[in-house]
Amino acid sequence: MNVKDKHTFDAIVIGSGISGGWSAKELTEKGLKTLLLDRGRDVKHVTDYPTAMHNPWDFPHGGQVPLELKKDYKIASKNFIFSEATSHFLTKDEEQAYIQEKPYDWIRAYHVGGRSLLWGRHTQRWSDFDFTGPARDGFAVDWPIRYKDIAPWYSYVEKFVGISGNKDGLATLPDGDFIKPFDLSCVEKHFGQVLKNKYTDRHVIIARTANLSQADKIHMSVGRSQCQNRTLCERGCPYGGYFSSNSATLPAAYKTGNLTLKTHAIAHSIIFDEKKNKAIGVRVVNALTHEMEEYFASIIFVNASPLATNLILLNSISSRFPNGLGNDSGILGTHMAFHSYRGRITAEYDGDLAYKTEGKRPTSGYIPRFRNVYQQETDFLRGYASNLSASRIVENAKDLVGESLKQSLLAQKLGNWHINVGMMGETIPKAHSTVQLDKQLKDKYGIPQLRVSVAYDDNDEKMLKDFHQQFTEMYEAAGFKNIQPIDTKRVPGNENHEMGGVRMGKDPKTSMLNAFNQMHHCKNVFVTDGSCMTSTSTQNPSLTYMALTARAVDYAIREKKKLNL
Secondary structure, three states: OHHHHHOEOOEEEEOOOHHHHHHHHHHHHOOOOEEEEOOOEOOOOOOOOOOOOOOHHHOOOOOOOOHHHHHHHOOHHHOOOOOOOOHHHOOOHHHOOOEEOOOOOOOOOOEOOHHHHOOOOEOOOOOHHHHOHHHHHOOOOOOOOOHHHHHHHHHHHHHHHOOEOOOOOEOOEOOOOOEOOOOOOHHHHHHHHHHHHHOOOOOOEEOOEOEOOOOOHHHHOOOOOOOOOOOOHHHOOOOOOEOOHHHHHHHHHHHOOOEEEEOOEEEEEEEEEOOOOEEEEEEEEEOOOOOEEEEEOOEEEEOOOHHHHHHHHHOOOOOOOOOOOOOOOOOOOEEEEOEEOOEEEEEEEOOOOOOOOOOOOOOOEEEOOOOOOOOOOOOOOOOEEEEEEEEEEEOOOOOOOHHHHHHHHHOOOEEEEEEEEEEEEEOOOOOOOEEEEEEEEEOOOOOEEEEEEOOOOHHHHHHHHHHHHHHHHHHHHOOOEEEEEEEOOOOOOOOOOOEEEOOEOOOOOOOOEOOOOEEOOOOOEEEOOHHHOOOOOOOOOHHHHHHHHHHHHHHHHHHHHOOOO
């Protein structure tokens, strides 16, 4: 009984990444004694960022990971973020084996803060064009919310996170509560002016980003300060210049005195009490001893990241739920989706050679979706947004040594402008895009391995072709030369934007969660990470996870006071 008392809390949060950090902050600030479970080690803000202040010459291998070590990261090493400066924040393949029925890169960061230390930080709101997408074209199910439902919560989280950006007045990309924006380069502005003159629906703006262009009182209250424009965010920022769980939400949660952190705690399954008809806790495998432990609470938030969340729920089997917790519909683990990053297109520009860029910025230009917005105008569904960057090419000789090399570095020769645009395309959630438990294979902790069957389809191929065609036309209009369309061949998962499997919806027969991210059939369990997403939109999803989480906690507290949980 004493052990159970010590293991009993008001709420349990599984996972400490972007959405889990918000769950912990909101629950603790509302007075609930909260246990935060993370399967990895602790990473303390500032002190546990070992490469944050390294100079290039401080890396023994020039930033490259030695081949012998890289063999342990066959999956993670394919991600753009992997380097000698970040490998300690990424997960070795053997930590959690899984089965790829189709090529899928599951990029994982098993430590406190998770991928919030590694994310790209772009933070665009969704609009009603995004929330009504499934209802318009009939793929997936209708979202149970609209923009007006989440707009106040976007504002709520934006003020705490600190989002730099412009008020752009675009229907496809609602404005938010921003701090001052970073700036576009002159060639990015030139491209934007060309699009403005030639089209009515294509805009180049500065991408909104979770970097503190200025630190306000709300940010300084948890120890954050202004972004230094170092663009080394993925190493962990000792200044707290970009938003992460470690620098923002977890310090806020600790300030309440209501947070307990349990590391090396691998969520195995959620415990369902059939007499009480609700979940009562979480089974955990101790990663150090491999022993099973149990923790108890009246409210459970699942924020383990989409694939892990699906795995935990599928593994939460009882007489009441033989196919996974809350899975009366059979929909759990289906309709997975992601963002397609396969499209890139580069070019050169020989104008504006009197100018160059000095310094750095932690963001890029951004071109919001312009295809199939007001009507279906193409042979593919949905659309794509794009990131844009333009900078001068350095043409110094690369085969110099000694004094000639030093002089070359001191007197850089700049060539034409180099323009790069990358596509972020919306993929369609489909019933056959699944993650399911293998019936025999288990990982080293005795947890069933996940079978992942997610792939591109014909819609994605048509979208990629359109992206290349449209941007070739736009590049030519801007006077860009040497245009090079590229298929990056990035496989699903590699973009870090996996979504679905535990989707929201209006009907319990076709969805797992209601409009407040509450399980239809297990009322005291909430899911607010990317697995809750009904569709993917073309915007970066993390801001929406944060807003949904804060909104769900507010609802859970109100329901708890009504004795409904």
